[in-house]
Amino acid sequence: MTQTALPKGPAHCGGAAATAARAEMTTDEREIQARSVLDSLHKHIALLDANGCIVSVNRDWREFGVANGATPEQAHSVGINYLDVCNAIGQKPKDDYVAAVLAGAQTSFELEYPCDSPTEARWFLMRVSPLVGPHGGAVVTHETITKRWQLEQQRASLIAELQAANRELSDFAYVVSHDLKAPLRGISSLASWLISDFSDKLGEEGCGHLTLIASRVKRLSGLIDAILAYSRAGRGREERASVALGPLVRNTIDLLAPPPHISVEVAGELPALTIEAVKAQQVFQNLLSNAIDFMDKPAGRVVVACVRDASGWHFTVADNGPGIETRHFERIFQLFQTLSSRDDHERTGVGLALVKKIVELEGGRVWVESTIGAGTTFHFTIPASV
Numbered sequence: 246m247t248q249t250a251l252p253k254g255p256a257h258c259g260g261a262a263a264t265a266a267r268a269e270m271t272t273d274e275r276e277i278q279a280r281s282v283l284d285s286l287h288k289h290i291a292l293l294d295a296n297g298c299i300v301s302v303n304r305d306w307r308e309f310g311v312a313n314g315a316t317p318e319q320a321h322s323v324g325i326n327y328l329d330v331c332n333a334i335g336q337k338p339k340d341d342y343v344a345a346v347l348a349g350a351q352t353s354f355e356l357e358y359p360c361d362s363p364t365e366a367r368w369f370l371m372r373v374s375p376l377v378g379p380h381g382g383a384v385v386t387h388e389t390i391t392k393r394w395q396l397e398q399q400r401a402s403l404i405a406e407l408q409a410a411n412r413e414l415s416d417f418a419y420v421v422s423h424d425l426k427a428p429l430r431g432i433s434s435l436a437s438w439l440i441s442d443f444s445d446k447l448g449e450e451g452c453g454h455l456t457l458i459a460s461r462v463k464r465l466s467g468l469i470d471a472i473l474a475y476s477r478a479g480r481g482r483e484e485r486a487s488v489a490l491g492p493l494v495r496n497t498i499d500l501l502a503p504p505p506h507i508s509v510e511v512a513g514e515l516p517a518l519t520i521e522a523v524k525a526q527q528v529f530q531n532l533l534s535n536a537i538d539f540m541d542k543p544a545g546r547v548v549v550a551c552v553r554d555a556s557g558w559h560f561t562v563a564d565n566g567p568g569i570e571t572r573h574f575e576r577i578f579q580l581f582q583t584l585s586s587r588d589d590h591e592r593t594g595v596g597l598a599l600v601k602k603i604v605e606l607e608g609g610r611v612w613v614e615s616t617i618g619a620g621t622t623f624h625f626t627i628p629a630s631v
Contacts (some may be wrong), residue, residue, distance in 0.1 A: 280281060288386045296382035297328040297347055306387075346373045347382050357390065368394035371425065427468060433462045474527060488522045490515035490529075494549055497529050498518065503537045507545035515551050516558055524603045529562070531596035532623050536564035557609070557629035561622050568617040577613070583588055600625070 246292030283290055283303035299322045328344055345351035354373040370390045376382035431563040436459040440452050447455070491514060498509045501623055518525065529549070536547045547564045569577065578601045604611045604625045609624040 256323045260379075261379050287582060288388045290320065291327065291385045292376065293327055293343075293347065293383045293385060296328050296384075297343065298438050299323055335359070342385065343373050343385070346375055349375065349380065349381075349480075357394075365391075426469060429462050429469075433459050433466075436462070466570065468595070472595060474595070483624070487517050487518055488525055489517045490525065493522065493526055494529050496601075497526055497533060501530065501534055503538060503547075504545055506549065507537055508545040509533060509537070510549070512548050512550040515549070515550050518552075518558070520607065520627075524607075528600050528603050528625070531600050532562040534623070535596065536562060536566060538600055539566050540564065541567045553629070554626075556626055558627045560625050560627070563622040565620040568619055569613065569615040569621050570617060571615075574613050574615075578611070 279405055283292075283301070287305060288303075289306040289309050291299050292301040294300050302320075302322050306322065307320040307328050310322070311317060331343065342354040346354055347615065352375070354371075356371045358369060359366065359367050367389065368391050372386045374384050376384060414418070419522070436455045439447065440455050446454050471519045489509065494511055494515060501509075503509050507542065533547060533549070537545075538592070540547075542565055545565065547562065549562050551558055551560045553559070578597050580595060600623075601611050604627070608628045609626040611623065613621060613623050615621040
């Protein structure tokens with residue numbers, strides 16, 4: 246059989262051909278190639294010999310020196326002892342560490358340091374690593390980290406502001422819960438006493454006004470409690486522990502005491518989550534109380550269920566109530582938003598906003614589906630790791 250010769254192509258990289266090509270390079274050519282590699286790196290790089298003298302620098306090093314007032318000859322730096330330079334400008338610890346790398350007593354060294362110009366504050370990251378070879382030496386690199394440093398400063402500043410805001414919020418919560426609710430309780434008690442003791446003199450209209458005052462005081466007190474609960478969510482005051490949601494939901498249903506014409510049931514088993522028990526109860530209590538309070542059917546039904554899916558636990562609270570128009574789906578999760586008059590339903594407009602905040606702080610999300618006249622289903626997810 247006759248074999249067809251393959252056409253000759255370019256030599257493969259590596260192997261004997263590459264070794265021969267490298268051997269044919271002169272010392273000057275290899276030096277030019279090495280310098281080209283150094284110049285292509287966007288860091289200020291200097292090569293030191295075993296004594297700390299600079300034997301080569303790259304283009305970025307030279308350009309940085311010229312930009313900061315050095316002459317091209319000074320920026321070239323070759324022949325200058327880097328340790329002496331560090332010592333002369335008062336950077337004694339730095340030259341000690343560089344000397345330790347050169348001596349083999351330390352494998353590497355990193356340092357973040359300021360180097361301000363007349364017009365701006367600047368920060369740099371210095372790295373020193375030993376040169377591998379019989380003659381020793383080290384590679385010194387400097388790179389600007391000014392933007393990163395500025396972002397970190399803006400972050401230490403934002404954290405400080407957040408801590409101050411949290412302290413102010415705690416102080417406000419204390420004032421509200423103690424100094425504001427006490428007079429509210431007094432007003433409510435006084436209205437009740439007046440109705441009890443002077444109903445015959447006040448008449449039906451007068452008693453009605455006092456009853457309205459007591460109702461408004463109760464509403465304000467409930468609003469204060471809701472705002473405090475919303476402000477405390479996510480502030481880590483409670484211990485996280487494994488919480489069995491089945492008993493928690495059943496206790497919440499008993500606490501809400503739904504009227505006889507509304508059945509509230511749990512479909513299947515609910516999981517145990519590592520969560521703050523108070524926060525978990527707030528989520529279910531607000532969703533269930535909404536379903537119960539707005540039920541318009543003579544035979545109301547509310548069902549709590551949960552399934553495991555790819556993202557974790559998917560909970561639903563479904564009812565056969567009046568439903569919610571699609572245009573209100575986003576609005577209902579905003580603070581102080583209600584879809585009916587507060588005189589018709591004593592709502593604070595905080596409950597669903599609190600549900601959303603708690604769920605999102607746990608890494609989940611919450612949304613609603615509804616059909617007018619047929620009912621509403623609230624969905625929320627909690628990651629499986631929680």
